[in-house]
Amino acid sequence: MNATSSDDETAALLALDALLPSEQADAELRIGMFPADLADVAALLAEGTVTDPPPELRSATLSCAASRRPPGRPVDAVQPCEPALAFDRTVEDLNHLLGTLNDAEWNASAHAEHGRVRDLIAHLVGVERLVLRWLDSDDSVPDLPDHVAATRPVIAELADTNPREIARQWYDEARRVAAAVGTRSRAVVFHDITVSVDQLLAMRTGELWAHAIDICQAVGRTPPQLDPERMATLSTELMADVPLAMAYRGTPVPGRAARFVLTGPAGGTYTVPLSPQTQAADPDVTIITDAASLCRVAVGRLRPDQLEAAIDGDRELGDLVLAGIGALARD
Amino acid sequence: MDGVPPRPKQLSCPIRPSWRRRPLLFRLFAHTTSSTDPLIITALPDFIDTVQQRTRAVKFGSLWFVDMGWVARCPCWPTRLADDGETSYRRIVAVFSDGDALLLERIRAGDDRALAAIYDQHAGLVYGLARRVTRDEQVARDVTQEVFTYLWEMPHRIDLSRGSLRTYLAMLAHRRAVDEVRRHEARFRAETASAAPELEDGPETRVVDAATRTWRTKHLAALLGLLPAEQRTAVQLAYYDGLTYVQVAKALGIPEGTAKTRLRAALARLRTLLTDEAREAIS
Numbered sequence: 346m347n348a349t350s351s352d353d354e355t356a357a358l359l360a361l362d363a364l365l366p367s368e369q370a371d372a373e374l375r376i377g378m379f380p381a382d383l384a385d386v387a388a389l390l391a392e393g394t395v396t397d398p399p400p401e402l403r404s405a406t407l408s409c410a411a412s413r414r415p416p417g418r419p420v421d422a423v424q425p426c427e428p429a430l431a432f433d434r435t436v437e438d439l440n441h442l443l444g445t446l447n448d449a450e451w452n453a454s455a456h457a458e459h460g461r462v463r464d465l466i467a468h469l470v471g472v473e474r475l476v477l478r479w480l481d482s483d484d485s486v487p488d489l490p491d492h493v494a495a496t497r498p499v500i501a502e503l504a505d506t507n508p509r510e511i512a513r514q515w516y517d518e519a520r521r522v523a524a525a526v527g528t529r530s531r532a533v534v535f536h537d538i539t540v541s542v543d544q545l546l547a548m549r550t551g552e553l554w555a556h557a558i559d560i561c562q563a564v565g566r567t568p569p570q571l572d573p574e575r576m577a578t579l580s581t582e583l584m585a586d587v588p589l590a591m592a593y594r595g596t597p598v599p600g601r602a603a604r605f606v607l608t609g610p611a612g613g614t615y616t617v618p619l620s621p622q623t624q625a626a627d628p629d630v631t632i633i634t635d636a637a638s639l640c641r642v643a644v645g646r647l648r649p650d651q652l653e654a655a656i657d658g659d660r661e662l663g664d665l666v667l668a669g670i671g672a673l674a675r676d
Numbered sequence: 677m678d679g680v681p682p683r684p685k686q687l688s689c690p691i692r693p694s695w696r697r698r699p700l701l702f703r704l705f706a707h708t709t710s711s712t713d714p715l716i717i718t719a720l721p722d723f724i725d726t727v728q729q730r731t732r733a734v735k736f737g738s739l740w741f742v743d744m745g746w747v748a749r750c751p752c753w754p755t756r757l758a759d760d761g762e763t764s765y766r767r768i769v770a771v772f773s774d775g776d777a778l779l780l781e782r783i784r785a786g787d788d789r790a791l792a793a794i795y796d797q798h799a800g801l802v803y804g805l806a807r808r809v810t811r812d813e814q815v816a817r818d819v820t821q822e823v824f825t826y827l828w829e830m831p832h833r834i835d836l837s838r839g840s841l842r843t844y845l846a847m848l849a850h851r852r853a854v855d856e857v858r859r860h861e862a863r864f865r866a867e868t869a870s871a872a873p874e875l876e877d878g879p880e881t882r883v884v885d886a887a888t889r890t891w892r893t894k895h896l897a898a899l900l901g902l903l904p905a906e907q908r909t910a911v912q913l914a915y916y917d918g919l920t921y922v923q924v925a926k927a928l929g930i931p932e933g934t935a936k937t938r939l940r941a942a943l944a945r946l947r948t949l950l951t952d953e954a955r956e957a958i959s
Contacts, residue, residue, distance in 0.1 A: 357940040362854040363914040363921045381838040386946045388839070388846035390915045393896045396804030398820060399813075403799065406821045407792055410828035416788035420831055606787045614787040631789075633782060655778060 352376050360387045419612045425577035428546035429526050434575060435553045436519040442557055443512040446564065451508040455556075455563035458493045458676065462560050463508040464500050466515050469556065471496030472675075473518035476549065479533050480525045480542070490537040492675040522549075538593065538673065547582035550575065552675050555644040570637070576611035580636040583643050584615040586673055587666070591619050594672035596665055603666045604628035607636035619666065630658035632666065642667065645674040776841040783831040791828050798842055799824070802849040809853035809918045815860075819852045850915070857918040899949050907942035914939055 355372045356379035358364045364372055414420070426434075446462065455462045475495060489495035503511050529542040540548070550571075558568040571579070584605060591597045597620035605615045612635070616625045634654035641647035649667035656663035782790030802823050807816035823845060827834070834844050900908055906928075913924045925935035 353944070354936050354940040357943040358921055358936065360943060361911070361914045361939060362851055363919065363924065363939060365920050365922060366858060378838065382947050382951070383943055384839045384843050384847055386943050386950065387850065387915065388843040389896055389899070389946065389950065390911070391801055391805045391846035391850065393900075394804040394808040394916070395800045396807060398799045398803035399817070402803065402817055402820060403792075403795060405817075406795060406799075406824045407788065409821045410791055410825040411788060413825055414829050415786075417786045419786055420784045420829070422786075604787075604789075606782050606785045606790075608781045608785045612785045614782075614785055633778065633785075633787075 356380060356383055360384060417614050419608070419610055421610050422613065423573040423577050423610045425581050425611075426574040427529075428543040428550065428578055428582065429523065429529065431550045431571075431575040431578040432546040432553075433523050435550045435557075435571070436516070436523065438569060439553050439557050440512070440516045440519075442560060442569070443509075443515075446508075446560075448508075450564040453563040455559045456676075459500065462563055463503075463511055465556055465559060466508070466511050467500040467503040467506075468493075468496045469553070470503065470511065470515045470518055471499030472549075472552070473515065473522050474499065476522050476535075476545070477518065477525055479535060479545075480522065480527065492536055495536070536675065538589070544582060544586065547578060548673060548675060551579055551640070551644040554579075555646050555674070555676065558641075558646050571640075573610045576609075576637055576640060579640045579643070580607055580611050580613070583640060583670070584613075584617055587617040587670070588619065588621040588623070590672040591666070591669045592621050594669040596669055597621065598662065598665070599623055600626060601662065602626045602628045603662070604631040605639075606631060606633040607639060608634070609636045611640075612636035619662075628658065630656060630660070630663040630666065632656055632663050639670065642670050643674060645671050645676055777836055779841065780831050780834060780836065783828060788828075791824065794827065794841065795824055798845050801842060802845055805846060805849045806853040806856075808916055809850065810856050812856075815856050816853070819849060819856060822852055823849050850918075854918040899946055902949060903942055903945055907938050907945065910935060910938040911942040911946075 352375075355364070355376055359369070359372055359376075359379045360383040425431075443466065451463045452461050454460065455465045456468075459465045459468045472492070472495075475489065503514070506514075526542055526546065529546075531542055532539050533542055533545050535545050535548065554569070554571055561568045570576075584607075587603070587605075588597070599620040600623065601619050602616055602625045603619060605617065607613055607615070616628050618625045632654055633656075634652055638647060638652055639654075642649055642652050649664070649670065652667060654663075654667070779790050779794055783794070799820060803816055803820045806819035806823075807813060810816055810819065826848065827845070834841065836844075838844075900911075903911070910924050910928065913919045913927055914921065919927065921935045921939060922932055924939070925932040928935065930938075
């Protein structure tokens with residue numbers, strides 16, 4: 346028997362699990378896995394044995410599986426970092442990016458509302474100042490519901506300033522924000538939304554990431570990715586904020602719920618109510634998508650209709666939910 | 677399934693009635709550079725086609741999923757294509773499998789409902805195979821739990837490019853069941869000896885009995901019937917009874933080399949029969 350037919354024979358015996366136990370490991374080492382079509386043949390043989398399992402075996406099997414790996418978290422899950430750390434790292438990343446820009450790039454058009462890269466960073470100077478005042482619970486800070494309009498005076502103030510000096514000012518203000526966090530569970534009014542400090546920092550992380558994307562696109566560089574820990578922070582906060590986002594957008598759906606199956610290491614499975622102050626019910630729709638892509642929708646850097654998602658169940662409701670995901674984004 | 681012609685196993689798509697109102701996602705063996713480009717279908721040898729129309733595409737990793745609502749109207753096998761049925765769609769249907777990759781993505785993401793869905797689709801196969809090989813209901817239950825728990829814990833171990841999830845689960849269940857048989861061989865054999873004379877009836881009898889349930893088993897029985905008797909018996913002893921080729925040789929009173937040759941020839945013949953049918957299905 347030549348080597349090839351011997352290998353074929355070994356492959357067939359492997360597919361049937363008919364080798365001696367003492368021969369199996371050697372055989373697998375020698376020929377690797379047997380061909381896929383032999384697996385199909387073996388599986389076809391199995392079709393002749395199909396039998397309804399005992400009804401109680403279903404719940405026993407699912408419970409056994411859940412006891413070995415709790416549902417909800419990805420198999421390769423990363424631990425979300427604290428929102429304060431996520432904000433801190435994102436400040437450093439953006440600062441590094443700004444340090445690499447040349448004069449022409451500072452003047453590249455980067456944002457429909459704010460304008461050039463330098464104006465975008467001036468806008469961020471204004472945002473950090475506002476956040477500092479909100480974090481200090483300064484009652485004199487007026488409600489400024491329009492995130493864009495609120496920083497226009499700062500953009501005007503810095504119009505003649507060297508862009509690298511604007512970057513330095515932004516970085517200093519951002520460092521002060523990071524230092525002023527204090528008790529993270531306390532409520533903060535962020536424009537017209539009352540959130541916890543952790544929620545605020547997660548939103549700000551998203552905003553800085555979004556603007557880093559703007560800048561990179563403006564100067565022809567690859568848009569930055571957040572590390573999985575930060576992405577997990579954003580996706581976790583995002584899921585917690587879905588009811589608020591739906592209400593903020595004016596489209597709460599009391600009594601109904603959506604199930605998100607977010608893939609990737611920053612993902613997980615979440616069932617969320619579609620209205621504040623309600624418990625998650627049985628989901629009416631399941632949305633399966635990549636966690637990082639959904640975060641891009643949440644920060645307004647991907648339109649919901651561009652999201653590659655599988656929607657199972659009430660599709661109209663799914664579309665409504667995806668349309669509301671970005672409601673809390675501040676640009 | 678009346679009126680549905682028998683098809684190769686991997687081309688079937690069991691759909692529960694409750695899914696019929698929902699959009700169905702079918703895995704295409706496809707690649708494309710962007711979601712707006714036509715898909716190039718390369719699933720079967722010598723087969724290339726282009727999808728010109730689709731409603732929504734989803735990409736996970738290197739796989740695209742195309743949502744074709746019209747398939748839902750005729751989920752098992754579209755003997756009648758929908759309004760926009762074209763030759764290209766007929767061919768596409770010939771190369772899809774059900775949403776295994778999507779289910780695996782959901783498992784990876786911790787979606788226990790996906791595990792429940794997979795259980796509902798395949799538990800009959802896993803349990804039935806384990807029970808057939810071990811001939812012990814309790815061990816079959818244990819094997820079934822192990823197989824689905826392993827899938828839940830280690831979804832990244834599954835390589836769908838080597839076959840469908842059902843094929844993988846069958847492989848895993850068989851391996852575990854055979855391990856159990858060999859681990860407790862003396863006990864199992866003793867029980868077998870005192871139990872119904874199944875070897876006298878032959879697995880084929882039970883296969884033929886079970887074939888009334890689905891076209892798959894009918895199809896299997898027909899294919900087994902095309903094997904020479906000595907090959908069929910050898911493969912039945914090895915696969916359904918979990919015997920090694922040495923044990924098969926002893927049971928049949930033939931040299932070990934002959935047992936090996938018969939097993940190899942039986943699988944090769946079944947493979948050829950399946951390939952011929954697949955070609956016929958898309959021609």
